[in-house]
Amino acid sequence: xxxxxxxxxxxxxxxxxxxxxxxxxxxxxxxxxxxxxxxxxxxxxxxxxxx
Amino acid sequence: xxxxxxxxxxxxxxxxxxxxxxxxxxxxxxxxxxxxxxxxxxxxxxxxxxxxxxxxxxxxxxxxxxxxxxxxxxxxxxxxxxxxxxxxxxxxxxxxxxxxxxxxxxxxxxxxxxxxxxxxxxxxxxxxxxxxxxxxxxxxxxxxxxxxxxxxxxxxxxxxxxxxxxxxxxxxxxxxxxxxxxxxxxxxxxx
Numbered sequence: 270x271x272x273x274x275x276x277x278x279x280x281x282x283x284x285x286x287x288x289x290x291x292x293x294x295x296x297x298x299x300x301x302x303x304x305x306x307x308x309x310x311x312x313x314x315x316x317x318x319x320x
Numbered sequence: 321x322x323x324x325x326x327x328x329x330x331x332x333x334x335x336x337x338x339x340x341x342x343x344x345x346x347x348x349x350x351x352x353x354x355x356x357x358x359x360x361x362x363x364x365x366x367x368x369x370x371x372x373x374x375x376x377x378x379x380x381x382x383x384x385x386x387x388x389x390x391x392x393x394x395x396x397x398x399x400x401x402x403x404x405x406x407x408x409x410x411x412x413x414x415x416x417x418x419x420x421x422x423x424x425x426x427x428x429x430x431x432x433x434x435x436x437x438x439x440x441x442x443x444x445x446x447x448x449x450x451x452x453x454x455x456x457x458x459x460x461x462x463x464x465x466x467x468x469x470x471x472x473x474x475x476x477x478x479x480x481x482x483x484x485x486x487x488x489x490x491x492x493x494x495x496x497x498x499x500x501x502x503x504x505x506x507x508x509x510x511x
Contacts, residue, residue, distance in 0.1 A: 280485045284476055285448050287429040292449035295344035301357050304343075304364070308336060311368050315332070 331374050335367060338381050341450065345385055348445040349392050351434070359396060363388040382452065386460045389442075432482040440475035447472050 342363065346356035366387050367374075374383055433441065439461075446457035447468070458468035479485075 280480050281476055283485065284429075284444075284479050287426060288433075288444055288449040290426065291430060291433070292341075292344050292348070292445065295347050296340040298340070298343070300339055300343065304339065304357065304361055307361055307364060308339075311365070312332070 331371050331376065331380065332368065334380050335364070335371070335384065338384050339364070341381065342384055342388060345445060345450065346388060346392070348441065348449075349389070349438075350396065355396060359388060359392055362391050362395075366391065379456070381450075382456055382460060385446070385450070385452075389460060428483055429479075432479050435482060436475050436478055440471050440478065443468055443471035444475045 339360070343356060343360050346359045346363075347353065350356040350359060363384065367384055374380060433444070436444070442461065443457065446452045446460065447454060452460070454468050454472070455465045458465040461468065
């Protein structure tokens, strides 16, 4: 019983590490230029609208 | 006074700091770079329009993820889903399994992750990768906390099965330092 749980923990840790690595790699990618253009447009609109 | 200063931060500025993780979440849902970028743009526009409804001091990342997720499931799951992974976003370089090189463990993992059902992949992304608590992820997905726990557990079990992870293998990989060394030169799976 106990050994079963002990066996699962390292496997879970491995999966968590791989998940985080995968997610962080994608999150660290350069953002698309279109997206940054959109952000700038939205900010400009807000400025023009006095927000 | 300090609290007042902290509260002055414009939520629009905070929104921009979440774009990277927002895109990563979009990629995990769409598995297609172009669709993910469209999804993020739509999410940003929606969030920006309703930024006044965001409650200062609450979790903006969770708020954004929820908007993105709702947008995905209402507009992106039928017609657009058919073209998922046309550019191999998630399974990059995993088509051919290399023999005992440094990419083996990670590429195996990505391929196994791709085989999970959508709800389990999402659950692992939210809880395992993004760091949300079970109750936060459950709230985002509109399910009970127990359901979210169950999805995460089933997903982990499925990955363990697919990757054929044995206790001996994984024991070496419990800390990130060891993990980095091992994954740079050895396979996770052993024969």
